Amino acid sequence: MAGRDEKRFPAWAPWAAGLVGGGLLVGAQLVLVRSNVEDDLTTRAKNLLAQLEQDDPEAYAGYGDFDVTFHGRDAVVSGVPAGEDVSEASAGSGVDETLVKLNIGQLEGVRTVTVVPAEEEAEEEVSSDDASSDDASSDEAPSDDVSPDGATEEPAAGEPAAPATPEPTTAPTTADGVAAQVAQLPQIPFVAGTARWDDGGNAILAQMTRAILRGPADATYEIQGHTDSTGDPDANLALSQRRAEAVRAELINRAVPAGRLTAVGYGQTKPLVSPEATDDDRAANRRVVLVVTGG
Numbered sequence: 001m002a003g004r005d006e007k008r009f010p011a012w013a014p015w016a017a018g019l020v021g022g023g024l025l026v027g028a029q030l031v032l033v034r035s036n037v038e039d040d041l042t043t044r045a046k047n048l049l050a051q052l053e054q055d056d057p058e059a060y061a062g063y064g065d066f067d068v069t070f071h072g073r074d075a076v077v078s079g080v081p082a083g084e085d086v087s088e089a090s091a092g093s094g095v096d097e098t099l100v101k102l103n104i105g106q107l108e109g110v111r112t113v114t115v116v117p118a119e120e121e122a123e124e125e126v127s128s129d130d131a132s133s134d135d136a137s138s139d140e141a142p143s144d145d146v147s148p149d150g151a152t153e154e155p156a157a158g159e160p161a162a163p164a165t166p167e168p169t170t171a172p173t174t175a176d177g178v179a180a181q182v183a184q185l186p187q188i189p190f191v192a193g194t195a196r197w198d199d200g201g202n203a204i205l206a207q208m209t210r211a212i213l214r215g216p217a218d219a220t221y222e223i224q225g226h227t228d229s230t231g232d233p234d235a236n237l238a239l240s241q242r243r244a245e246a247v248r249a250e251l252i253n254r255a256v257p258a259g260r261l262t263a264v265g266y267g268q269t270k271p272l273v274s275p276e277a278t279d280d281d282r283a284a285n286r287r288v289v290l291v292v293t294g295g
Contacts (some may be wrong), residue, residue, distance in 0.1 A: 037109070038070040045075060045104050052103060052254075056206035069106070075104055075112040080115050099255075102213055106255040172211065175219035175292040181211045182290040188247065189287075195242035205247070207289070209254040219295030223248050225265040226272075226289065228282035233268060241265025249286055261292070 050064040067078045075102055101113040172178045187206060188201045197205075212221070225240030225247075244263035252258045273281040 010106060026244070034072060037073065041070045041073065041107065041109055042068055043111070044107055045070075045077075047102075048103060048107065052206065054208070055202040059206060059210050062101075066100070073109055075110055075113045076116060077104065077113065078116040079108065080117050099210070099213055102255040106253075122183030128276040145160075172215045175216055175221070175295045178211050178215035178219065179221070179290050179292050182208050187283075187287050189244075190243060193239070195239070195246040197246075205250050209251055209256055212251065212256050212260075212290075216295050220260045220293045222293050223251075223261060223263045224270075224271055224291055224293045225263070225284060226287050227268050228285040229268045229271065229276055231283060237265055237269075239265070240267045 028210070045068045046064075049060075049066055052060040053063040066080055069076050069078075080097065080100060097115040097117075100115050104110060105113045135266065172181055185204050186200075188204050189198050190196065190201070191198060212219075221227070223244045225242075225244035227236040227240050229236075241263070242265070244265050248261045248263040251261060272287070273284050273287045276282045276285060
């Protein structure tokens with residue numbers, strides 16, 4: 001009986017199959033890792049925006065409602081009302097896109113941040129409705145606020161005119177302007193004898209961060225810590241240094257570049273009021289000051 005031909009596989013076939021299987025396994029693992037990274041970055045970015053709004057609702061109004069998605073390590077922030085350039089934007093005049101980018105960009109692991117204004121998101125939908133809107137508009141009755149020829153009607157005699165929109169306040173254009181703006185903020189409410197502040201300190205630090213980031217990008221500052229004359233001078237010096245360093249660390253955590261900030265404690269050596277005769281005098285001497293060092 002003639003023997004049947006046996007199917008034989010090349011010697012390298014098992015190795016090839018192993019390589020293919022290993023490649024598929026590695027690919028699946030990479031997809032899983034990427035998904036985990038994106039989920040982690042998205043969670044941290046959304047938590048940061050929500051925390052900013054909670055700390056300073058006026059300066060960061062609406063930040064907690066922005067939609068953040070990640071493609072790998074690249075963030076896309078959408079639903080952002082269009083604001084102005086960082087050199088001109090101010091509270092109430094729209095969202096400062098640069099602040100959004102700086103705050104999310106400082107998170108560890110983030111590579112790039114793209115901000116998509118809400119107007120751009122709606123542009124495609126609006127343009128697709130233009131034709132139908134134009135056709136329908138010819139059948140609509142004129143608005144009560146518009147005369148038949150299209151001109152806006154003046155208020156009737158005796159009716160108050162609508163209030164004018166106030167001009168936005170220009171952000172400080174010099175480092176000295178930033179320092180002056182920070183000097184107008186309340187003092188950070190440190191817990192006695194510690195470098196910790198209570199809840200009110202977060203809002204003050206948020207405003208301090210906003211002032212610095214909206215000022216000149218090359219300006220540098222010294223964060224000075226000062227105490228009153230109560231207690232041991234050496235202990236006061238150490239405490240003032242810890243407080244200055246704590247403020248610096250928090251500003252860096254809020255996206256101010258570390259290279260722009262130094263922290264120095266002066267203890268009781270530079271009082272605003274001397275001698276200290278009252279509690280108010282001592283309160284005035286307990287302070288953290290932002291001093292321009294360059295830019």
